[in-house]
Amino acid sequence: MMREKIVIAVAFAIFSFVSSASAAAPAWVTVNSTGVIWGEDILLGSIANIACDDGQRLQDLINMKLGTILQPGGIKNISAYVLKLKIQSSGVDSDNITWSIPDNITVTRMSQTVTSAQIITEAKIKMEQAVKESGEQRGWELEPLNGTSDMVIPPGELQMDAEIPYGIKYAVPTIVYVNFKVKGKDAGKAVCRLQLHIFDNVVVAARAVRANSILTTDDLRLEKKEVSAVNIYYMTDLDKAVGEMPRYPLKPGDVVRENLLASPVLIARGAPVHIIVNHNGLKIQTDGTAMTNGSKDEFIKVKNSITGIVVNGRVVDQNTVEIQMDN
Numbered sequence: 001m002m003r004e005k006i007v008i009a010v011a012f013a014i015f016s017f018v019s020s021a022s023a024a025a026p027a028w029v030t031v032n033s034t035g036v037i038w039g040e041d042i043l044l045g046s047i048a049n050i051a052c053d054d055g056q057r058l059q060d061l062i063n064m065k066l067g068t069i070l071q072p073g074g075i076k077n078i079s080a081y082v083l084k085l086k087i088q089s090s091g092v093d094s095d096n097i098t099w100s101i102p103d104n105i106t107v108t109r110m111s112q113t114v115t116s117a118q119i120i121t122e123a124k125i126k127m128e129q130a131v132k133e134s135g136e137q138r139g140w141e142l143e144p145l146n147g148t149s150d151m152v153i154p155p156g157e158l159q160m161d162a163e164i165p166y167g168i169k170y171a172v173p174t175i176v177y178v179n180f181k182v183k184g185k186d187a188g189k190a191v192c193r194l195q196l197h198i199f200d201n202v203v204v205a206a207r208a209v210r211a212n213s214i215l216t217t218d219d220l221r222l223e224k225k226e227v228s229a230v231n232i233y234y235m236t237d238l239d240k241a242v243g244e245m246p247r248y249p250l251k252p253g254d255v256v257r258e259n260l261l262a263s264p265v266l267i268a269r270g271a272p273v274h275i276i277v278n279h280n281g282l283k284i285q286t287d288g289t290a291m292t293n294g295s296k297d298e299f300i301k302v303k304n305s306i307t308g309i310v311v312n313g314r315v316v317d318q319n320t321v322e323i324q325m326d327n
Helices: 002-022 055-062 080-088 116-133
Strands: 027-031 034-037 041-043 048-052 065-068 075-079 097-100 104-109 112-114 139-144 151-153 158-163 174-182 185-205 220-226 265-267 272-279 282-290 299-304 310-315 320-325
Touching: 027 055, 034 041, 048 055, 065 075, 065 080, 075 080, 080 104, 112 158, 116 139, 116 158, 116 174, 116 185, 151 174, 151 185, 272 299, 299 320
Parallel strands: 027 097, 034 104, 272 320
Antiparallel strands: 027 048, 041 065, 075 104, 112 151, 139 185, 158 174, 174 185, 185 220, 272 282, 282 299, 299 310, 310 320
């Protein structure tokens, strides 16, 4: 009987030792009513003061994940009831802890704001560099268009890098992307729209001009104008416009566009012409008849009066058509 009591006593002592050894160390957690996080994860250590003599358990409690805030600058309100549910489902041992939890906890994710002015400045620097590298010699200005907003991104050392994905545009706005990196990691991008205004001394109408009338020096003048919308077809040489005919009426100040000019007809269909044939350095002249109307330097069909052969020739003046014969 005595031996049985000794065995039971020893067994109880061993059980008590094992139980006390495996029991979690006590901890005290005081949750604050407000908290701040730097990344997207809400950790218990970010919103509470934690005390525990067991270093490993203290670390586990600090790193207990209680949710996320994906958007920098975002705010999340957590009730005491929801917080307790998150603690229970965290997978971290919550036994032997003395808790102090307020009725509501507000958690804010830290952020920094890149203003629209900063974004536009970065986009303009990139655009100015691109315009200069294109060899543009005309006068130009950049106009930021509406639509660029402030950007809220994660906190940390910021780097900005701009790019022009679709090249420089003239008649329409140019799209510039401004990319953000924080601590070397991508943090989003902003889209900026810049209008490039090009200025040049161009040929304009000095007075009202009727359609299909031959332009004279009195009809034209040079004037500094924005030419972004007519970047290809405007003219800068008065002499090239004199003697041409506008297809449409011109008002004073209208830009004279090369693609809307026509040369006057020098030779009319059925008119007699001199035909000059160039062949191996020799010139042969004969008479013929124009088969179609023709302006200067335009190729028309002419009929040789002697042979009756129809050939193509270039209009030289109002009486002459030149034919170049190859070897």
